[in-house]
Amino acid sequence: MQTAKYSNYTLPDFLEDDDFLRFVIRPSHNDTVFWQQVIAKYPQQKETIAEASKIITAYRKQDVFTNEDNQSKVWLRIESTLQKDQVKSKIFTLNRYLRIAAILLLVSSIGISLWLIKGRQNEIDTTFGELRTVTLPDGSTVVLNGNSKLAYSNNWDKNSREVWITGEALFNVKHINKDPRHVKTTERFIVHCTDVNIEVLGTTFNVRNRHDKTNVGLVSGKIRLDYINPVSKSESLVMKSGDYIEYAHKKLVARTKLAAPEKITKWVNHQLVFNNATLAQISETMADDYGYHTAFSDPALSALKIEGEINVPDVDELIETISTTLPVKITRTDKNITITKLNP
Structure with a gap:
């Protein structure tokens, strides 16, 4: 995730952001560190982030409903929660909050709200x-x-x-x-x-x-x-x-x-398989599945592509394959990898 994309986020943007929803509902250590960085870098967003968290938390606590009577109770409870938290109406009216909550609820058929409730x-x-x-x-x-x-x-x-x-x-x-x-x-x-x-x-x-x-x-x-x-x-x-x-x-x-x-199932046998992949795609998989962080001395290096198929049993062989196939130098310290252009 990049902090820059949150610099101009509005309240509805935060409510529709999957990474932010996950942070509020089930925060990991990395999530907490990341959002602390966002607030530190964009202090003007602190209040909006807090308000979005309150709405998601209030919605998270509501009962699952199957009829309009229970739905009304949910809205009343959200309204009560927001009033107690003294959300400032000059930014968004209460009706706006309820519409946002309604939107969250209506998409329950495809996963997000089901994940919440x-x-x-x-x-x-x-x-x-x-x-x-x-x-x-x-x-x-x-x-x-x-x-x-x-x-x-x-x-x-x-x-x-x-x-x-x-x-x-x-x-x-x-x-x-x-x-x-x-x-x-x-x-x-x-x-x-x-x-x-x-x-x-x-x-x-x-x-x-x-x-x-x-x-x-x-x-x-x-x-x-x-x-x-x-x-x-x-x-x-x-x-x-x-x-x-x-x-x-x-x-x-x-x-x-x-x-x-x-x-596509080779990974279940600890196989790393790529087909015509760029270094950006390879480094993303290494970060997601194995926790490696890759830095490029020149951003253009991330677009370098290894033609054909790579099928290796571990990260060590993957790094060796990259080094012998592309004109790059790879420096590795624990799980930090730096890729620089190989001097002629």
Whole structure:
């Protein structure tokens, strides 16, 4: 994340920012440090950040509702909370706050508000470089990549089989439906990312949810992807084996067909696989999954590309491959990497 993008953020901007929502709801040490830096660098944003946090916190505490009566109670409780906190009306009226809260609630069908309000009893986190296999109550398995989080509820006998993911995971979903024409609530399997929902009966697929974008690759079976388009209308996309999509900034950025979909799952065996990747893309993966920080002496170096496929078992071999393929010098100290141009 870059602090500069928050310099001119308004209250609605903060309420719609996935990284800020995560910080308020489930702050990590890195999140706390980052937002302290934002406030220190842009002190004029301190009050707006505080107000946004109050609204999200108030909304987070509301009951999940299924009818208009309970919905009214939620709005009344938010209004009461805001009045007690003496939010200044000269910046935004109370009705404005309620509309913002309503917007947060209306998008619950695609993940963000479900992430805010859904009760979860089990949470599994992985550290940088750690792989962990989780067996869900129905026998489905999830392999978590490094620096990833999985959450799910135990009440699968009463509700849909639902999980929440940030980071990267490979899902192998157990098929329990006997009649495809009549799917019971408890037979549905739904994966919630911060921006999309994925519904499936039984299949194998890979999800990577980082940096305000979601990549989904379907290895086998069929899934349905629910998302919001630029004009805030809900849309669905049915994916078949080999389909690969990227969704970011409320739009479908790319949809392609993978020649060898099984390659996107190589990471479960600690394999680092890249295809025609730039140093920027490689360094991003190293940061996300393994906790490495890469600095470039010249920003232009980040655009250098390694043609063809890289398939290596660890970071050491990845660094060696970069050094022998591109005209760069790599200096490494623990998990800090500096890349400079190789002198002729």
